[in-house]
Amino acid sequence: MTAAATFSDVTMRFRGHTALSGVTTEIQADTITGLLGRNGAGKTTMMQLLTGHRVPTSGQVQVLGEAPYENDAVLSRLCFIKENQRYPDQFRVCDAVSAAAAVFPDWDHDLAAQLVEDFELPAKRTIKKLSRGMTSAVGIVLGLASRAPVTLFDEPYLGLDAVARQLFYDRLLADYAENPRTIVLSTHLIEEISDLLEHVLLIDHGRVLLDADAETLRATALTVTGPARQVATFGAAHQLLQTESMAGQSRAIVRTGTATAHRMATELGLSVEPTSIQHLVVAMSLSSAATDRAAATASSDLQGVSR
Numbered sequence: 001m002t003a004a005a006t007f008s009d010v011t012m013r014f015r016g017h018t019a020l021s022g023v024t025t026e027i028q029a030d031t032i033t034g035l036l037g038r039n040g041a042g043k044t045t046m047m048q049l050l051t052g053h054r055v056p057t058s059g060q061v062q063v064l065g066e067a068p069y070e071n072d073a074v075l076s077r078l079c080f081i082k083e084n085q086r087y088p089d090q091f092r093v094c095d096a097v098s099a100a101a102a103v104f105p106d107w108d109h110d111l112a113a114q115l116v117e118d119f120e121l122p123a124k125r126t127i128k129k130l131s132r133g134m135t136s137a138v139g140i141v142l143g144l145a146s147r148a149p150v151t152l153f154d155e156p157y158l159g160l161d162a163v164a165r166q167l168f169y170d171r172l173l174a175d176y177a178e179n180p181r182t183i184v185l186s187t188h189l190i191e192e193i194s195d196l197l198e199h200v201l202l203i204d205h206g207r208v209l210l211d212a213d214a215e216t217l218r219a220t221a222l223t224v225t226g227p228a229r230q231v232a233t234f235g236a237a238h239q240l241l242q243t244e245s246m247a248g249q250s251r252a253i254v255r256t257g258t259a260t261a262h263r264m265a266t267e268l269g270l271s272v273e274p275t276s277i278q279h280l281v282v283a284m285s286l287s288s289a290a291t292d293r294a295a296a297t298a299s300s301d302l303q304g305v306s307r
Ligand SMILES: Nc1ncnc2c1ncn2[C@@H]1O[C@H](COP(=O)(O)OP(=O)(O)OP(=O)(O)O)[C@@H](O)[C@H]1O
Pocket: 014, 015, 017, 018, 019, 037, 038, 039, 040, 041, 042, 043, 044, 045, 046
């Protein structure tokens, strides 16, 4: 696998706040990557670094082999559809489409026209007068029809109804199958998009918490259910992320690197199911928050001792 973009020990600080801390990762070429994480995790900041809207405080960001900041050769091959994408006041839908067609070298006119029709966008209406969801649909049309080698969607579907979101997923997959390219999609609607994702990058408090291909995640994240003691035994032998117990029964989400995990669970009399990416992301984020809290408590206890 080649990398379309790399982050090497990237730290991004905003006046006293560290948004990203020592991030090292690669965005795989010709892959759909889900950039996931809680509010304020650092997803938009990563996209802003990829698109040269910001330069890192330290470390290096490279896109298509070069630093993106003020680099036209790179930026002309990038498309960034932001949450709350803004357009000039007088722009109609058709103006946004024509402007994008002039900017993106690989622009597909037919696809754009088809998408405008699919999303039932009124081509001659001023974007300012569109509903929230329709405005999001304009961004989606531009992002898909740009056919940019690196396309970034940052929460692209604010206000889009369920039917329109499904349309986006279907059109994205169909077009991607025919024209593979690097797509990064940041979203909180993990359940909805998890089947689309080939790679998952989970950011938490500015750090990489999970960086793995979706296939591996599906195979290594398990939910086991059964008697509490047996679940605890199984959890102790694996990476236990979350556990809930009631009336002597437990349910745990674990990550396992061993091929024998299924057998061990069965021998312990536990039922085993795959864990969805959404459940895994929630469990990992909560587990990381608990670890941070424990570390903070330990550190304040130590400060108390030293006084
Ligand atoms: N210009 C800025 N000045 C100060 N702090 C900032 C700035 N931009 C981002 N931050 C902070 O950096 C952190 C990461 O923000 P970022 O927008 O990257 O998060 P996010 O993962 O995209 O969140 P969300 O899912 O809520 O959109 C947040 O704590 C945010 O408040």
